[in-house]
Amino acid sequence: MSEGGNDVSEPIPVLVAGDHFVLNRLLVEALHEAGGPAAWRVRELELPWPHVPFGPIAEVREASGSEDRLIEALAGARVCLTQMAPLTRRVLEACPELELFAVCRGGPVNANLAAAAEHGVAVTFAPGRNAASTAEHTLALMLAAMRRIPPAHESMLAGRWDGGGYAYDAAGLELAGRTVGLVGAGAVGGRVATALLALGAHVLVADPYADPAAMPAGVRMVGLPELLASSTVVSLHARLTAETTGLIGTAELAAMPPGSVLVNCARGALLDYGALAAALRNGHLFAAGLDVYDVEPLPPDHPLHGAPGLVLTPHLAGASRAVAERAARMVAAEATRWLHGEPPLHQATEPPRSAGAAPSPTRPRTVPR
Template identity: 75%
Template sequence: MNQPIPVLAAGDDFVLNRLLIEALHAASDASSWQPRELELPWPHTPFGRIAEVDEASGSEEAMIDALAGVRVCLTQMAPLTERVLAACPDLELFAVSRGGPVNANLAAATAHGVRVTYAPGRNAESTAEHTLALMLAAMRRVPQAHDSMRAGRWDSRLFAYQATGLEIAGSTVGLVGAGAIGGRVARALVALGAEVLIADPYADPATLPDGTRLVALPELLASSAVVSLHARLTEETRGLIGAAELAAMPPGSVLVNCARGGLVDYPALATALREGHLFAAGLDVYDNEPLAPDHPLRSAPNVVLTPHLAGASRATARRAATLVAAEAARWLRGEPPRHCANPAVLAAS
């Protein structure tokens, strides 16, 4: 009889070790595995850079101890560095339950023969819903009304024409990016009665949701009452929405960003809000996180801010665990991974 394979669940207080192990047992024979657990301190302790990798939690020392003799690791935030890899020669699969494995040194993993997998789309539903929540909250000025009620007021002045909000139905909404999240947002907006424009140079028009139209970014900015960002952050898209782009948006329009903070010049956005060119903004991501106490967005009017929570749902945590467990099951069966971040390691093996 084969001996069970040591596997490390390096979870945290979002993607729980319990979820990782339950998903592993659901995806393959439970008797095939010998689970170990390492609990990382995120989100109670912010993630950050560890050695040469980004957005990681825990420490190299804890990983080296926990990975002794382990062949498979399921995690969200654990650091996979050159030092960890050199100290853990038994490791073969490092399955990261995130859309991008920035906490793994891919070049070093390839050199050590370790497959690194990732989990695209794990938070698409949650982020699409959060986008709509921020959009509606900003357009209908929900935070201002909430604050007035909590302060003991019944502020009927919010019914004055100039104080009232905007509707999605009948509005033109522009989406910058039409991937898994943008596509979901587009379908919801069409159902709510919006005219939806999409700017995405890589989109196939045949795959766009019904009721949407593909346009260039300048046309989208000039035509949209609401602009929502769903693009990846690359050298091409960094600073995509700056002062000139904000000025090109119609007076009284709204900007929403649940994608990446680096897409937007946020000081310029704060100015556009203070000067009244934009009606409102809804933001979940920032140029530097956590957002500094003196950041101009904190004092800008008519802005709804959340602390990078768009992907934070229980369903996302369960999907994340399911996706990495499926990669472990493929490894167990001798099959190639579905989402490999360092495919060169497959050719080498």
Template identity: 80%
Template sequence: MEEPIQVLVAGDHFVLNRLLIEALEAAGGSAAWRVRELELPWPHVPFGPVGEVVEASGSEEELIEALAGVRVCLTQMAPLTRRVLRACPDLELFAVSRGGPVNADLAAAAEHGVAVTYAPGRNAASTAEHTLALMLAAMRRIPQVHASVLAGRWESSQYAYEATGLEIEGATVGLVGAGAVGARVATALTALGARVLVADPYADPAALPAGVRVVELPELLASSEVLSLHARLTPETAGLIGAAELAALPRGAVVVNCARGGLLDYRALAAALHDGQLFAAALDVYDVEPLPADHPLRGAPHLVLTPHLAGASRAVAERAARMVAAEADRWRRGEPLLHRANGGRP
């Protein structure tokens, strides 16, 4: 019988150690692993840079201590830095349970022969649902009327034509980006009766619901009563939607962003809300996070804001744990890794 493999489970208060251990045992059986645990403080303590990596939780010192003799690490936020790699020669696989392994120095890991994997698409369903929730909340101004009722008011004046909300059915909704999230949003919107346009140079029309049209961005902007962003943030897409693009939308449009803050000019967005070019906006991501006290959005009307929570569901945590546990079991059996992010030993 083979000796169990020493594995460090370095979860946090979202992707729990319990979920990672249960997923490991389901994938390879409890006899395959000798588990050591380290609990990281995120999200109760914000992530940040550690060494040369970003968006990490915990310290190099505690990770080095926990990795002594460990061959496999399953984590979401632990910092894999050059210092950690030099101090942990037994490590062979570092499996990151998030959509991008930004807490791992990929080049250094490759130099040390450590394979890094991640969990792409783990939050696609959750983000698509959050997008729809924000879209509906903004179009019907639900947060504002909720606050009104809590304040003791019962405003029948909300039935005045000028005060009423908008419907998705019959509206033209433009999606900038049609990857895992955008395609799900397109499917849901089509079911709700919207006319859906997509601007995405990489979109496969055959993978989209019947009736969805792929168009160039200028046509999408000119036609969209609702604009929802789902593109990756790249040098080509940074600042993609600015003052000119917002002005190109039909007056009274709604803008939704659950993708990346860098896609959108938030100062221009605030101005478009103030002057009535936009009916409302709904946002989960921002150009600066957390949102500063003097940010122009704070004084803008008709906003629905959430603090980068589109991927925060129990299903995401459970799915992420299963994805990295499956990678660990592939590695144990000598099979190719599905979501490898770097070079290094197989």
């Protein structure tokens, strides 16, 4: 046993509960690379997501698989690496050996954090794993909406060579020289800002909690009313809180210049989608690029159906191979830190200390939404 660490004279039993995105193979490879294959006795459980949609399981939301399968697979395991497995109170009560539940998502919404703390189980998460992917997807939707690429693509597939896109009223918009407003300046918004500046856009950011010194040179910080009134393109990157829920509605869309574009790859609840559909139908907005929605999947009677100028993707901004590989490395790194008795980098809970134990070197961290 290393000082302050775990006994590695025998391999530590660990469950990797991957799915069809963060593969078990990626988790095992990352675990072996970070801690060495001799340190772990690996058991595998494959969850059905995304081929079977995630959903609530017992008291947790956005989980995959079942409590029964996880309890069976976890028997004797001290560590679990996963993206979607449900850490419920029942699972915790049935698996007393578990000490670390490492979730490779931006927030461990598949874990009952209060119950984990009561049972002395550390829960970690992987913030920023998909920042680059989401920023790139944002730019892809922005450009596709501004240049009206989807209808041109569809016309070509249908065997038409439609040159009508050269008509002035139908022609697309350029980013160069335009003002783009970013609502929110976190890891994704900062990357988008840097890319937009390189393309020649003027960038405004509205975020009352952002540090102006951390913004790329050339970005101007403004209030939301000025951003909406000044931007040809508005892209949403805010966290979802009580303050930001419904942030962009009828009045905010009306404040945008005629012929402008809205993009949302952040959270569906930031935006009033009925108001957005109306603004597209009455011609006030030129286009919109969306990856997230108020209801997912979109029901047949959703107001977006039939609205013009839309570029839609089904919540895929974080779906890159690099994200899956990065997520696996992040949870493997947390498991290796646990192995050596080091504090986690991103801990969502701080389990209660036993009587007489030394104070924990870490502080509880706020789970990002």
